[in-house]
Amino acid sequence: MSERASCPRFAEIGRAVSPDDVPELRRHLDECLYCQTQWAATKRLIEAARQLPTKAPELGRRQQTRSALVLAATEVRRQRVSPRWAQAAVYAAVVLGATGVLAAVGKVAIPWLQRQREGTPAAGDREHGRPREKALFEPQAKPETVSAPAQGTSLAPAAASTEPSAEAWGHRIPLIGKAPGRQATTARARGALASVSAAAPSANSTHLPSPAELAFSEGWQAFRSGDYARAIAAMRRALQAAPTSALAEDARYWEAVALARQGSVAKARQSMYEFLRLFPGSPRAGEVSAMLGWLLIESHEWSAAEQRFRTAENDRTPAVRESAKKGLEVTARARTKTTAP
């Protein structure tokens, strides 16, 4: 070991993130007393710097940031998608308009328009000899109008958005057995999400999402990511924050679904009963009835299940009607077995 007044190699050590990782520097450090002293002083300095106070983020602020980021992710995705659709729609409108005008003045001959005028169906409109049921894949009703929400929230009614309402999309709303999609929210939920998303990224925006809206959107995102415990907690917060708002119906519905998916059958049943008690006229009432029926079948409560399926039997959604029909078959079979000698 040599003791020196200075060492030219200390600059090399000082430039290394960790001299221990470089064998050559490590060897030199073992031998040179000057470098050892200097490096020890540097390490003391680093240790002191590591003890600089670093307070942890506040929980409330952290939650706010998290919610805003989740909404920003949703918002960015929507921004990326919507201009394309808007562009395509504008092009289509221009082309159709121009063609229509030309056809009307007789400058262009459009075969399908001519056939329509003559009353003969086109080959493409037939499927296995029967006229194609176009209406099956098209919105069937006018957009749902939603009454203004309480507490001054800015939930946009479906009529104001460009998307079809829950009513119009009735047959496409996924049921509980399917993965939730964006279209699974009702018009009010979509309105709420849209208003929250619009408010989140802009610091200059005058509208700030209410606690209920924030909680609902957090619950919704948690639900979509499969974190049912957090979804349930967030939906309950939304319910507590605004028990009489338009969001309450959606929050209670998704709380029940999240409970069921989590495996808390008893709580899910209770929540579904509560939903049906509070919102008997809800568009989701049939769906909830059918789900509840199947949960009751699990616990062999045949008559109660049958009652639920009877309620869902006449739901406007074909999938719900079909499910109710199957549920009634199951309860009938089970009753036959239990009454048979």
Place this chain on the structure above:
Amino acid sequence: MIRRTEGKLLPFQRKSVWLADTTDEVLVAACALRDPGAMAELFDRHCDAVHRFLARLMGANSWDLDDMVHTTFLEALRSAARFRGKSSVKTWLFGIAANVGRHHIRDQVRRRSFLKAWGEIKPTPGQMPDLAAEHHQMVERVAGALAQLPFDLRAAFVLCDLEETSGADAAAALDVRPGTLGRRLFEARRALRAAVEEVQP
């Protein structure tokens, strides 16, 4: 456990619990596809680390630390598609945070508050009074010296020495060559030592 049966409207356990088990790199890829769940998971994993890094870089009492954390993750969301995996995700986030900090202190008004932010440092409780005072003085000196460092040197010091990031990762995060990073690190250490030893009684 609830199972799904044909025709039943029964709940089922969705497999998207995958987020908890997946790697950071996959999460970033999911963020590039604008998956809100992945964004939330990425935030949950790295929020504390980014907050600590920014607190060390900008001063713990900086009043807009939370805003910078928010901006960092927003930038991460926007640039997730450009992440090439040259460094770890944590270091990549540190690099973004360093850029956010650099932009932040360009504002002169905020710069003044930033310099003040180092002023209020309390001694660590539970130590002997003389030791606590000594410790407090040392930390205060380091804090003052750190605040006086040019931003690039400070970023290199915080990233390498305080956050213990490897040289290659740190160079990639700060978008400099490894040699440049080494030079900045050396300069930073030397300047800090000089500042601390100069005011020592």
